[in-house]
Amino acid sequence: MDLRVSDLTVARGGLPVLSGLSFVLEPGGALILRGPNGIGKTTLLRTIAGLQPPVAGRIEGAEDRVAYAAHADGLKPTLSVSENLTFWARVFGAGDIGSALDAFELGALAHRAAGSLSAGQKRRLGLARLLVTGRSVWVLDEPTVSLDTHAVGLFAEAVRAHLAWGGLALIATHIDLGLSEAGVLELAPFKTVLAPVSDDFDEAFL
Numbered sequence: 001m002d003l004r005v006s007d008l009t010v011a012r013g014g015l016p017v018l019s020g021l022s023f024v025l026e027p028g029g030a031l032i033l034r035g036p037n038g039i040g041k042t043t044l045l046r047t048i049a050g051l052q053p054p055v056a057g058r059i060e061g062a063e064d065r066v067a068y069a070a071h072a073d074g075l076k077p078t079l080s081v082s083e084n085l086t087f088w089a090r091v092f093g094a095g096d097i098g099s100a101l102d103a104f105e106l107g108a109l110a111h112r113a114a115g116s117l118s119a120g121q122k123r124r125l126g127l128a129r130l131l132v133t134g135r136s137v138w139v140l141d142e143p144t145v146s147l148d149t150h151a152v153g154l155f156a157e158a159v160r161a162h163l164a165w166g167g168l169a170l171i172a173t174h175i176d177l178g179l180s181e182a183g184v185l186e187l188a189p190f191k192t193v194l195a196p197v198s199d200d201f202d203e204a205f206l
């Protein structure tokens with residue numbers, strides 16, 4: 001099933017940040033979101049993940065198919081690495097955590113408390129969580145923050161495997177992930193249309 005976004009307007013803090021956005025992502029497809037800080041990438045991803053409503057437009061094919069990885073890793077610090085993955089596997093009813101541990105080379109850390117991991121190790125665990133959700137639409141906000149070059153490669157491989165399985169991925173990132181098969185969406189600033197000033201407007205108030 002496609003992810004279909006039509007004429008979407010999204011807002012943050014009550015102000016529209018992106019408007020008139022449309023794209024279709026087919027199974028096996030990935031789209032990289034690019035744009036300067038503050039353009040609205042996180043706002044768009046949060047809206048597609050269902051964490052906030054759109055101001056206008058339609059999102060089809062997201063709902064309960066989305067696995068969202070935000071800036072924060074969302075880990076339970078007192079649980080071990082494998083307990084965190086088991087927790088999420090049970091929440092999503094997806095089962096085996098072994099392949100998720102392997103994909104992000106977390107086996108040697110499996111019994112460590114998540115709270116004691118380094119930033120990059122925590123990020124690897126946060127991304128491994130995607131694999132145990134069984135969800136087909138990955139919505140990822142700056143997924144490679146804190147990852148070293150090798151771990152970025154592991155992440156790119158995980159995305160490729162997900163796409164090969166028929167999954168979809170929407171990824172906001174400032175770096176080149178080496179995913180040549182992915183499309184790129186460059187976000188442009190929302191042009192605020194100011195109300196025209198009436199003829200009798202008193203310039204003294206400017």
Ligand SMILES: Nc1ncnc2c1ncn2[C@@H]1O[C@H](COP(=O)(O)OP(=O)(O)OP(=O)(O)O)[C@@H](O)[C@H]1O
Nearest residue numbers: 012013014017035036037038039040041042043044
């Ligand atoms: N909690 C908030 N309340 C009000 N405005 C916010 C809030 N969070 C972000 N904004 C504003 O909304 C706009 C879009 O922010 P958003 O986080 O979506 O941008 P972004 O493209 O993801 O940026 P970055 O590349 O820095 O992560 C920005 O102008 C930002 O200042």
